[in-house]
Amino acid sequence: MKRILLLLMLIGLHNAHAQLMQDKEKYTKGDTLRGSLRTERNFDVREYHLNIKVDPSRKYIQGYNRIVFVPQQRLTVMQIDLFENMKVDSIVFHGKKLPYRREYNAVFIDNKESFKKNKKDSLTFYYSGKPIAAVRAPWDGGFDWKTDKNGKPWIATAVQGTGASAWWPNKDHQSDEPDNGMTIKVAVPNGLTNVSNGRLTGKKDLGNGYTRWDWKVINPINNYDVALNIGDYVHFGEAYKGLDMDFYVLSYNLEKAKKHFQEVKPMMDCFQEKFGEYPFKEDSYKLVETPHLGMEHQSAVAYGNQYMKGYLGRDLSGTGVGTKWDFIIIHETGHEWFGNSITSSDIADMWIHEGFTTYSEVVYTECRWGYEAGQKYINGLKKNVRNDKPIIGPYGVNKEGSGDMYPKGALMLNTIRSIINNDDKWWKLIKEFSETFKHMIVDTEMVINFFEQETGLHLEPVFDQYLRYKNIPTLELKRDENGTAYRWITDVKKFDMPVDVSINGEKIRLTPTTEWQKLDTPPKGISVATDRFFVDVKVGN
The missing domain is CATH 2.60.40.1730 (tricorn interacting facor f3 domain)
Structure with missing residues (x-):
């Protein structure tokens, strides 16, 4: 009931x-x-x-x-x-x-x-x-x-x-x-x-x-x-x-x-x-x-x-x-935890089964061979992402979304882990998610609400971009002699998501939005942590 x-x-x-x-x-x-x-x-x-x-x-x-x-x-x-x-x-x-x-x-x-x-x-x-x-x-x-x-x-x-x-x-x-x-x-x-x-x-x-x-x-x-x-x-x-x-x-x-x-x-x-x-x-x-x-x-x-x-x-x-x-x-x-215990109410939301379960492969790899091995494995899955259509399918007609729900769903979770940037909090969150919804039927909204409430972070735009649109976020960079401007290119309006970069060898966290922002110091070089954030990068002048 x-x-x-x-x-x-x-x-x-x-x-x-x-x-x-x-x-x-x-x-x-x-x-x-x-x-x-x-x-x-x-x-x-x-x-x-x-x-x-x-x-x-x-x-x-x-x-x-x-x-x-x-x-x-x-x-x-x-x-x-x-x-x-x-x-x-x-x-x-x-x-x-x-x-x-x-x-x-x-x-x-x-x-x-x-x-x-x-x-x-x-x-x-x-x-x-x-x-x-x-x-x-x-x-x-x-x-x-x-x-x-x-x-x-x-x-x-x-x-x-x-x-x-x-x-x-x-x-x-x-x-x-x-x-x-x-x-x-x-x-x-x-x-x-x-x-x-x-x-x-x-x-x-x-x-x-x-x-x-x-x-x-x-x-x-x-x-x-x-x-x-x-x-x-x-x-x-x-x-x-x-x-x-x-x-x-x-x-x-x-x-x-x-x-x-x-x-x-x-x-x-x-x-x-x-x-x-x-x-x-x-x-x-x-x-x-x-x-x-x-x-x-x-x-x-x-x-x-x-x-x-x-x-x-x-x-x-x-x-x-x-x-x-x-x-x-x-x-x-x-899948015993994700799919069988926690089940999506409509198969349009099957990413809840497959995204979390594909991420369980990363979890097991990390348990046995360490963090770097887990990250190596999940980054290798990028080649399997097609970005052909949204991960979430149409509701009410017994239709799944894109097969990207497997690798892209796991890469989204790995990105959220990087956004949280605290592994103690991350593992506590994943375990509480599994235990809170044990033997329950859920949907995407419930998952998003849980992640937002437990982390205190505004994660809905992140979930929406990865799940409801075919494209992943693109970080656009523009360089000139005065510095570097940056913003997100996304389908979601007012999208905001932090991302880690390395500027002149120093690691810092940027907080881009869909509006242009500018770095005060002209960098000699900037690299985006695409190994921990599943995003594209566009560089222009």
């Missing part, structure tokens, strides 16, 4: 920026049905109880989801999402089948007697079909139907962006997570294991060639994080400093995994120091080997980096630093 209230409070602020962020793309009614909070979606999800059977030979699933909810107003129609290629078998409410109609990937359930305001209730949604198959998971969503090198089925789900409703019925919007968690029961052919989120509560031989694996999630969970991982898995694990850590890998990779996954320990030490306690301790931490590269599936992080350092052996920064550690372990686990 707290997520719904926060969203309603801030929806006006969202709308104020919506026109600015709209690009030339056309959006369908289907986009709006998925991306907006319509009246038919005005209910708070309390629990999901998913129970399905997976038939690898037919690439077919069948089962039901019992949805426990509380309407925020009297509803005669409720929207539940399920992709149109999947069949609705029946929807049962208080023992009766309810009529429904389908539009795009939305299912509108009619109840003449109404779902009563503030009354906790439930319905059971039975369904079946062949879910869409991912061609190149995780970049396109769906079921990843593969086999391992022994020819055994190896199957995983990865649906971020595409939507959880690609394979199970739910309220497919990031603003609402099941407050009391969920149960996930998955029947798979005997001899295979299904690993899902949370903790294993039991397994049962169904006597029909299938075994059902039962999992329980205590904490709220993003819909797209709910995952199936089916394969010839073996398990190992340990309790590390009070945290249960479990690893599920293909049987023939056991010894390799035991050695490679040792990196989880220093990572957890670092992240818990900088971001606070692991946010899903009750559900344990798991790494699960998958046929796709990876995904931040809450408490069941998908791992497919083939036991390599870097990103499949490559360094995304091009500096050599990024091959000191396994990119997928670090990045996808960073």
